[in-house]
Amino acid sequence: MRFNEPELASLASNITTRFDKEGLLIITERQESIFRRSDVKLECWCKLRGNLLFYLKDKNPKSSVAGAVVLQDCQPRIHNDEPDLEGYVFDLDFKDSPSQRIGTHSAADRLDWVRSIEACSNEQIDLQIKQLQEQIAAATTTTMGNRINQGLPLPLPLPMASTMLTDTWRASSSAPAVEAPFEGDLIQF
Secondary structure: OOOOHHHHHHHHHOOOOOOOEEEEEEEEEEEEOOOOEEEEEEEEEEEEEOOEEEEEOOOOOOOOEEEEEEOOOEEEEEOOOOOEOOEEEEEEEEOOOOOEEEEEOOHHHHHHHHHHHHHOOHHHHHHHHHHHHHHHHHHHHHHHOOHHHHOOOOOOOHHHHHHHHHHHHHHHHHOOOOOOOOOOOOOOO
16 A cells, blocks of 8 residues: 555545445565565455455544455455354455465354455456447347348338338429539539
């Protein structure tokens, strides 16, 4: 959170921001010092927005932001179906970084969080975009009958076509033929 800290904090604390998922999670935070390394478990309110998982300082949904986890190139992994001492645990495995351990209070919450985190990956979003493009392409080819791609005009509805033919016949039989002026001709009124 050192980069763009005010912007990220305002995004997480803005009441008009719609989040993909919110709830209590048990975050394992690594605290390293010169002589020792320890893992601290924090039960805090978390908010998922896109590929950002914000965790707040405590259980209160209106508390200030403690940190954010960027879920880029992240794969959630469930160890086992049984609860551990820490609750129902899953890990966030990153491509080039150490994994992040997260726990929930129920198996249903854990499964819901894992599905939400999987849905926010770039691969899933690209797959959804591709599926929507295919649906649009399928809908337009069936609606247009592919006549536009062939350069053919759309057929006129039957009542309109018969009216146009009748009007053309009346116009050609009653009025004398008029030639269209060429470019540069003088037109007098």
